[in-house]
Amino acid sequence: MSGIVTAVSSNEKYSFTKPNRDSITLLTGLGVEGDVHAGTTVKHRSRMAQDPTRPNLRQVHLIHEELFTEVGEAGYEVGPGELGENVTTRGIDLLGLPTGTLLHLGPDAVLEVTGLRNPCLQINAFQDGLLREVVGRDADGGIVRKAGIMTVVREGGVVRPGDEIKAELPTGPHRPLKQV
Template sequence: MTAVSSNGEYSFTKPNRESITLLAGLGVEGDVHAGVTVKHRSRVAQDPTQPNLRQVHVIQEELFDELGEAGFRVAAGELGENITSRGVDLLGLPVGALLRVGAEAVVEVTGLRNPCLQIEGFQPGPLKQVVGRDGLGNIVRRAGVMSIVKAGGVVRPGDAITVELPAGPHRPLDRV
């Protein structure tokens, strides 16, 4: 993992930290999106009692490289993620995959992040880079994965992330 980020206030970006603490069943300690029920404003407006399947946002740093090639400058935390990874095929994981992060923490992948128009306020243009369509016209989301915390612990940049796949058959990720 290359960076960890959190923010106690609603903001599109999240400042990088020396470490973050993942709390089982809640999310990132002190982060505005931590909690048992949904915290994302649009989802709270729909139904504030929904379970929070978006406790921890993990994004692949390789996306920043691709955005850079398209002329955008994006750094860790700037797309609102909590954990920035490198070398893990996040988008290819199935629902229920476990990410072991650092010495103790475990998060369970619940689905794909569905980026919203706020990304255009951060920098005009990248929304079309992170959400598009494949050759069959299906929507393709590339802005990382959302997860819930199964086992807590302190995580830091440089900590390893290992993947444990669930028993099959595997369900492909969809937006959460």
Template structure:
């Protein structure tokens, strides 16, 4: 179930999209160095407005590159970083991972490690970016009626290090029982 990093992105100012970088540095307990969303407490504007003392469970945003292929088939051209993610991966079904999964970047015995905290809860800014895109990344399961969020997962940095395109991503599942991802 291992994969690869295809792009890394960060932005020091509030903006929906994030420019791609050659490498990013993940700082333990904070997030992506120089990124506006890095910090111990929440940095997303809507969350800060609710309670600025909340822990930041959204330090690093990851999206699976396969989503972009799916969206292209529905008429939406999206490139890495354009949905505000920090790390774009290929080969891992991020949305199927349980809460608490560790993703180790690079060397299995070293490198940065993030812990998956939950699902990104997409907002209307996605439609501001591309009209109609929000309904492609949030919908309802036709059988269960449950809300399905496809816009990636959020995580916190457990071990710092640098991450860049081409780095391996090693998946370490938590002990059972697994808890499904919920929005954070």
């Protein structure tokens, strides 16, 4: 299973969107160098309010570019970095990966998939009604979160648009993604 990086984004301050960059540097055990969400403990404000000592399982956020096409069909215009992701991908089924999958980005970086992004109401502040497009229900009534996946950095490196992504599935029984 493979895909490509189509955009990389980071922001040194809290903001819903993240500006696109020519490259980002991933730091082992921390996240994106210079990004407000980098660190060993939680950096998302709502999670810090609950328990600032919890481990940061949301160091790097990835979204599949195909989501932008999907929400576009419902009348929303969304581009790379606008939903707060650090890495925008194409051609890889991020939401179908099991927990613990290793994603090799470019020549050096390795991310470990920790779970699904839990979309929040800020998405509606960005574009009214967009939240219902990125959170839906399956045929059995279960919640489906489509706003990307969260990862931690296992091996650092520079990541650029155009870099290949290779997925290395975990051994043993696969655990489906849950919100983190």
